[in-house]
Amino acid sequence: MIPSVLPTYNRAPLTFVKGEGAWLTEADGRRFLDLGAGIAVNALGHAHPALVAALTEQAHALWHVSNLYNIPQQQALADKLVEHTFADTVFFTNSGTESCELAVKMARKYFYDKGQAEKVEIITFDGSFHGRSSAGIAAAGSEKMTKGFGPLLPGFVHLTFGDLDGVTNAINENTAAIMIEPVQGEGGIRPVPDAELKALRQICDDNGLLLILDEVQCGVGRTGKLFAHEWAGITPDIMMVAKGIGGGFPLGAVLATEEAASGMTAGTHGSTYGGNPLGCAVGCAVIDQVATPAFLEGVNRKAGLLRQKLEGLIADHPEVFEEVRGSGLMLGLKCKPTNIDVVNAGYDNEVITVPAADNVIRLLPPLTLTEDDIAQAMIRLDKAAAQVENAMASA
Ligand SMILES: Cc1ncc(COP(=O)(O)O)c(C=O)c1O
Numbered sequence: 001m002i003p004s005v006l007p008t009y010n011r012a013p014l015t016f017v018k019g020e021g022a023w024l025t026e027a028d029g030r031r032f033l034d035l036g037a038g039i040a041v042n043a044l045g046h047a048h049p050a051l052v053a054a055l056t057e058q059a060h061a062l063w064h065v066s067n068l069y070n071i072p073q074q075q076a077l078a079d080k081l082v083e084h085t086f087a088d089t090v091f092f093t094n095s096g097t098e099s100c101e102l103a104v105k106m107a108r109k110y111f112y113d114k115g116q117a118e119k120v121e122i123i124t125f126d127g128s129f130h131g132r133s134s135a136g137i138a139a140a141g142s143e144k145m146t147k148g149f150g151p152l153l154p155g156f157v158h159l160t161f162g163d164l165d166g167v168t169n170a171i172n173e174n175t176a177a178i179m180i181e182p183v184q185g186e187g188g189i190r191p192v193p194d195a196e197l198k199a200l201r202q203i204c205d206d207n208g209l210l211l212i213l214d215e216v217q218c219g220v221g222r223t224g225k226l227f228a229h230e231w232a233g234i235t236p237d238i239m240m241v242a243k244g245i246g247g248g249f250p251l252g253a254v255l256a257t258e259e260a261a262s263g264m265t266a267g268t269h270g271s272t273y274g275g276n277p278l279g280c281a282v283g284c285a286v287i288d289q290v291a292t293p294a295f296l297e298g299v300n301r302k303a304g305l306l307r308q309k310l311e312g313l314i315a316d317h318p319e320v321f322e323e324v325r326g327s328g329l330m331l332g333l334k335c336k337p338t339n340i341d342v343v344n345a346g347y348d349n350e351v352i353t354v355p356a357a358d359n360v361i362r363l364l365p366p367l368t369l370t371e372d373d374i375a376q377a378m379i380r381l382d383k384a385a386a387q388v389e390n391a392m393a394s395a
Pocket of ligand 1: 217242243
C-alpha cells in the first residue's frame with residue numbers, strides 16, 4: 001500500500017524534534033551537528049532569536065494578505081535587496097523552483113516585448129539543478145530528472161559545464177539567455193571559476209543576451225559574499241534566490257535590473273503567497289543579519305578554518321576523501337567509497353552532511369557555526385571516516 005506521504009524521498013531513519021544553532025535533537029534525545037542546514041536553508045541556524053522574534057511579532061499582527069494590497073514587509077525586503085545588490089526590482093516567490101519559472105518567463109518576455117519573439121532559447125549546463133517544475137527539469141535536462149515527464153518545455157540548450165567555446169558556438173538568433181549557478185550545488189559543489197563567469201558576462205554583452213544566475217543555493221552569504229557572483233566582480237541581469245533568504249521560512253525571490261524586468265508589467269505574473277507578510281518579515285531579519293561586513297567577514301574566517309581542517313581530514317583519510325572544493329561555507333568532499341556510505345557513517349556519529357552528484361558529500365552548515373562547532377565537526381567527521389575505513393577493510 002502506498003504510504004500516506006507520497007514516497008518520492010529516500011529518507012534517513014531520523015526524526016528531529018528541536019533545533020538550536022547548528023544542533024538538532026533527535027526524538028531519542030541524541031544531538032546531531034547539522035552541517036546540512038536543511039540543504040543551505042537555515043543560514044542563521046535553528047531558532048535564531050532575531051528570526052523567532054520577527055516571525056512571532058508578525059504572526060501576532062498579520063499572517064497573510066493578498067498581493068492585491070500593499071505589503072509593507074515585502075516593500076521593506078525589496079528595498080533592502082535593491083540596496084545591497086545589482087538589482088533594481090524584486091519579485092517574491094515561495095521557492096527556488098518558482099524563481100526559475102519567473103526567470104525563464106522574464107527573459108522570454110523581455111525579448112518578446114523588444115519585437116524579438118524568436119529569442120526563447122536559454123543555454124544551461126550539465127550538472128545544474130534549477131528545480132523540479134516542468135521548466136526546472138527542462139532547464140537542467142538530466143535524464144534522471146526528465147525521464148517519463150515529457151513532453152518537456154522546449155527552448156533549453158544543454159552544454160558541458162565549463163565549455164566556453166561550446167557557449168559561443170551554441171549562440172544563434174534564437175538565443176535569449178545563459179542560466180548558470182555560480183557554484184553548482186546538487187551537481188557536486190562545482191564552482192564556476194571567476195574568469196569563466198566574467199567571460200560569460202562578456203559573451204552576454206557581446207551578443208545581447210541576458211545572464212541569469214541561479215543563486216538559490218550559493219546566495220545569501222553562503223560563499224562569504226552576500227551573493228556568490230560578487231567574487232567575480234560581475235553582475236547578472238536576472239538572479240534566482242531562495243533557501244537562505246527565508247532562513248527556514250519558505251521564501252524565494254527573483255532580482256532583476258530595470259531593463260531585464262521591463263516586460264513584466266501588471267498582470268504578467270503573480271503568486272498567492274509570494275512575498276506575504278510572514279515570509280518577508282523573516283526575510284528582512286535574515287538580510288539585516290547577513291548583509292553586514294562583520295557577518296560576512298565571520299563567514300570567511302570560519303570558512304578558512306573549516307577548509308584548513310578538512311584538508312587535514314583528507315590527509316588523515318586518503319582512502320575515504322579525494323579533495324575538498326567549493327567556496328565559503330559551501331564545501332564539498334569528494335569521496336572514494338560511495339558518498340552515501342560516508343553520509344550514513346556521519347549519521348552514526350551524529351553529524352549531518354548532504355550527498356550530491358559526482359560522489360560528493362556537501363557541507364552547508366549554518367553561517368552562524370561557531371569555532372567550537374567546527375571542532376566538533378572535525379571530531380565527528382574523523383570518526384565517520386574511520387568507520388568507513390574499517391568497513392572497507394573488513395569487506
Ligand atoms: C541551485 C538551485 N536552484 C533551484 C533549486 C530549487 O529550489 P526549491 O527546492 O526551493 O524549489 C535548488 C534546490 O536545491 C537549487 O539548489
